[in-house]
Amino acid sequence: MGVNYFTDEQIKILKDNPYIEKISYKSIKYSQKFKMEFWSRYSQGEAPSSILSSFDIDPHILGPKRISNIVQRIKKEAERLEGFEDTRKHNAGRPRTRDMSPEEKIAYLEHKIAYQKQEIEFLKKIRSLEREAYWKLQKKNTKSSKK
Numbered sequence: 001m002g003v004n005y006f007t008d009e010q011i012k013i014l015k016d017n018p019y020i021e022k023i024s025y026k027s028i029k030y031s032q033k034f035k036m037e038f039w040s041r042y043s044q045g046e047a048p049s050s051i052l053s054s055f056d057i058d059p060h061i062l063g064p065k066r067i068s069n070i071v072q073r074i075k076k077e078a079e080r081l082e083g084f085e086d087t088r089k090h091n092a093g094r095p096r097t098r099d100m101s102p103e104e105k106i107a108y109l110e111h112k113i114a115y116q117k118q119e120i121e122f123l124k125k126i127r128s129l130e131r132e133a134y135w136k137l138q139k140k141n142t143k144s145s146k147k
Helices: 008-015 032-043 048-054 059-079 102-146
Strands: 020-023 028-030
Touching: 008 020, 008 059, 028 032, 028 059, 032 048, 032 059, 048 059
Parallel strands: none
Antiparallel strands: 020 028
8 A cells, every 4th residue: 555545444543533524545534513623723823733633533643744734725725715615516517608608609519519520530530440450350360271
């Protein structure tokens, strides 16, 4: 395993913590309640490792790099309009047709059609080359079996 991966024992210890929503060998996801409380205490000057200890999360398991990353991520989330809410639930990605004018929509769809035509031509060429290689192989095999 990698250097920064959690062991099975560490996962068992951390999985039972109510402030941890999800944990894998590589990553850990904290609850919204944890993030809000962590940020309020960190803003008052409390050290990250002591905050983690008070939430029954062993700072030695996480290591200094992960602790630093927690602080940086929670700082960023505190500055967002959404706060500590998980925005992945609401945003499925960038919308394709954001308030486009009819001319923009037409240009977008024309571009999409041209791209798909190129894809089709590419696939036809690959199929043709595969057939050609197959026939050459068949021809070679029939010549060698006649000898």
